[in-house]
Amino acid sequence: MTYTVGHYLSERLSQIGLKHHFAVAGDYNLVLLDQMIEQGGTKQIYDCNELNCSFAAEGYARANGAAAAIITFSVGAISAMNGLGGAYAENLPILVISGAPNTNDHGSGHVLHHTIGTTEYSYQMEMAKHVTCAAESITSAETAPAKIDHVIRTMLREKKPAYLEIACNISAAPCVRPGPVSSLHAHPRPDEASLKAALDESLSFLDKATKVAILVGTKLRASEALKETVELADKLGCPVTVMAAAKSYFPETHPGFRGVYWGDVSSPGAQEIIEGADAVISLAPVWNDYSSEGWTSVIKGEKVLEVDPDRVTVNGKTFDGFRLKEFVKALTEKAPKKSAALTGEYKPVILPKADPAKPLTNDEMTRQINDLIDGNTTLFAETGDSWFNAMRMHLPEGAKVETEMQWGHIGWSVPSMFGNATGSPERKHVLMVGDGSFQLTAQEVAQMVRYELPVIIFLVNNHGYVIEIAIHDGPYNYIQNWDYAALMQCFNQGVPGKESGKYGLGLHATTGEELAEAIAQAKKNTRGPTLIECKLDRADCTKTLVQWGKAVAAANSRKPQNT
Numbered sequence: 001m002t003y004t005v006g007h008y009l010s011e012r013l014s015q016i017g018l019k020h021h022f023a024v025a026g027d028y029n030l031v032l033l034d035q036m037i038e039q040g041g042t043k044q045i046y047d048c049n050e051l052n053c054s055f056a057a058e059g060y061a062r063a064n065g066a067a068a069a070i071i072t073f074s075v076g077a078i079s080a081m082n083g084l085g086g087a088y089a090e091n092l093p094i095l096v097i098s099g100a101p102n103t104n105d106h107g108s109g110h111v112l113h114h115t116i117g118t119t120e121y122s123y124q125m126e127m128a129k130h131v132t133c134a135a136e137s138i139t140s141a142e143t144a145p146a147k148i149d150h151v152i153r154t155m156l157r158e159k160k161p162a163y164l165e166i167a168c169n170i171s172a173a174p175c176v177r178p179g180p181v182s183s184l185h186a187h188p189r190p191d192e193a194s195l196k197a198a199l200d201e202s203l204s205f206l207d208k209a210t211k212v213a214i215l216v217g218t219k220l221r222a223s224e225a226l227k228e229t230v231e232l233a234d235k236l237g238c239p240v241t242v243m244a245a246a247k248s249y250f251p252e253t254h255p256g257f258r259g260v261y262w263g264d265v266s267s268p269g270a271q272e273i274i275e276g277a278d279a280v281i282s283l284a285p286v287w288n289d290y291s292s293e294g295w296t297s298v299i300k301g302e303k304v305l306e307v308d309p310d311r312v313t314v315n316g317k318t319f320d321g322f323r324l325k326e327f328v329k330a331l332t333e334k335a336p337k338k339s340a341a342l343t344g345e346y347k348p349v350i351l352p353k354a355d356p357a358k359p360l361t362n363d364e365m366t367r368q369i370n371d372l373i374d375g376n377t378t379l380f381a382e383t384g385d386s387w388f389n390a391m392r393m394h395l396p397e398g399a400k401v402e403t404e405m406q407w408g409h410i411g412w413s414v415p416s417m418f419g420n421a422t423g424s425p426e427r428k429h430v431l432m433v434g435d436g437s438f439q440l441t442a443q444e445v446a447q448m449v450r451y452e453l454p455v456i457i458f459l460v461n462n463h464g465y466v467i468e469i470a471i472h473d474g475p476y477n478y479i480q481n482w483d484y485a486a487l488m489q490c491f492n493q494g495v496p497g498k499e500s501g502k503y504g505l506g507l508h509a510t511t512g513e514e515l516a517e518a519i520a521q522a523k524k525n526t527r528g529p530t531l532i533e534c535k536l537d538r539a540d541c542t543k544t545l546v547q548w549g550k551a552v553a554a555a556n557s558r559k560p561q562n563t
């Protein structure tokens with residue numbers, strides 16, 4: 001068998017640890033898809049559309065560290081741009097690979113199908129450059145290895161997405177074979193002088209402090225320092241809170257854990273700890289209008305030692321030339337005990353068991369979902385009141401929570417969980433998603449039926465965009481109601497000639513008792529997804545969403561300056 005450009009790409013992807021890649025067929029990428037199948041290093045998984053394909057890759061990267069999605073030129077790639085933007089915002093290394101026009105068409109004056117009808121085809125590359133850390137166009141086999149290695153090496157180092165387009169007549173062109181994968185993982189050595197200076201300044205900052213606390217931030221997982229943070233917390237003996245988007249990045253069973261810090265909508269006691277500290281070690285935070293509750297709660301300034309992925313700022317000085325992980329390890333070695341602020345114990349929100357015969361409430365639904373979560377569960381929480389329900393859950397050791405609080409594309413969670421479950425089949429997957437979000441990407445549940453993924457979907461049917469209503473109400477927040485549970489019958493049509501692809505289960509829950517029964521059935525459904533449609537009253541949402549919505553609305557309605 002001739003070794004080709006497509007084989008090189010496929011081998012590199014399997015060398016970095018991928019066992020699957022996601023794809024939607026299109027005539028610009030069919031030969032490339034053949035090469036991927038022929039080389040066989042990763043299994044080809046199909047999605048209903050390219051938006052879902054890019055989000056499935058993003059979800060896979062959350063489980064596996066990286067991912068790849070193959071789509072067709074222009075009509076496919078421009079949909080996938082949304083997944084690239086999301087991966088950029090969420091610091092996830094996914095590689096989106098687009099089939100591309102035949103090399104003979106460049107400069108020919110030909111108008112090609114699927115394009116915008118011009119004779120220039122570079123617009124897609126120009127778009128991709130804005131939402132990736134590396135982007136290359138492959139139009140010859142000779143230059144393919146260097147370009148493929150460049151985009152993979154860069155995305156792994158930067159924890160950002162990358163983009164490749166491969167001309168459709170080059171995918172099967174003969175190509176040299178790759179060397180060891182170690183060259184793709186190389187990181188620059190830290191600048192020792194700068195690291196020492198940062199450490200000395202930080203120790204001086206901590207020496208003067210009495211009430212020290214750690215705030216775990218959004219980019220800590222991408223900085224690959226979760227374990228190192230636990231070691232720092234053990235050494236300091238101080239309280240630890242997490243930002244909402246970092247929920248589950250620090251073990252909630254740790255004696256120092258004190259909940260989610262989110263301004264006025266923090267876990268009970270967390271706001272006092274962070275805002276009352278005289279030294280906050282802030283690890284990889286992202287302060288945006290949502291995470292700061294409409295700019296009302298940003299933790300910065302002279303009380304803060306801010307440790308970003310590649311920079312430390314403390315005592316009015318800033319240091320770079322090393323990675324967060326290297327700094328945290330060095331700080332742990334020298335850090336003093338600072339346990340004065342660790343008082344009392346963490347009291348998670350305990351939701352009372354409701355009368356099972358009464359209409360289902362948001363609290364009862366959240367309570368039963370929390371009971372379902374164990375140390376092997378990955379909980380996806382979609383944009384909406386699901387965020388706030390996830391924040392008030394207490395997690396056992398090993399449980400993970402996935403959110404998309406920077407990009408916030410509603411519907412993201414359905415394909416992302418599909419990708420995550422594909423990449424971590426050994427874990428249980430649970431999704432909380434509102435009816436509004438679900439309507440954007442619902443068809444990807446059909447792929448969960450096709451690939452027989454035993455995930456559990458809690459479809460929160462509160463008849464509209466409740467998070468938007470909390471921010472600013474209007475007729476645009478009310479949507480057509482669906483029979484969401486009935487979708488499973490539609491998706492259960494099976495794979496022709498095969499026994500598979502017909503085990504989706506759709507259930508309705510209008511009371512606590514019905515929900516408990518549905519969960520019991522879901523646990524037994526091991527050959528497909530179970531969607532439980534939870535009917536809630538529209539006004540029945542978390543108090544924290546209502547409070548947060550007011551703060552965000554105030555931020556959105558700030559008058560223009562100098563008018």
Ligand SMILES: Cc1ncc(Cn2nnc(CCOP(=O)(O)OP(=O)(O)O)c2C)c(N)n1
Pocket residue numbers: 382383384385386408409410433434435436437438460462464465466467468
């Ligand atoms: C692609 C995209 N389009 C529009 C929006 C704005 N948006 N954010 N949240 C929503 C409504 C979410 O409603 P649901 O999923 O029903 O969630 P709930 O808050 O639980 O009702 C919208 C329409 C968005 N975040 N993403």
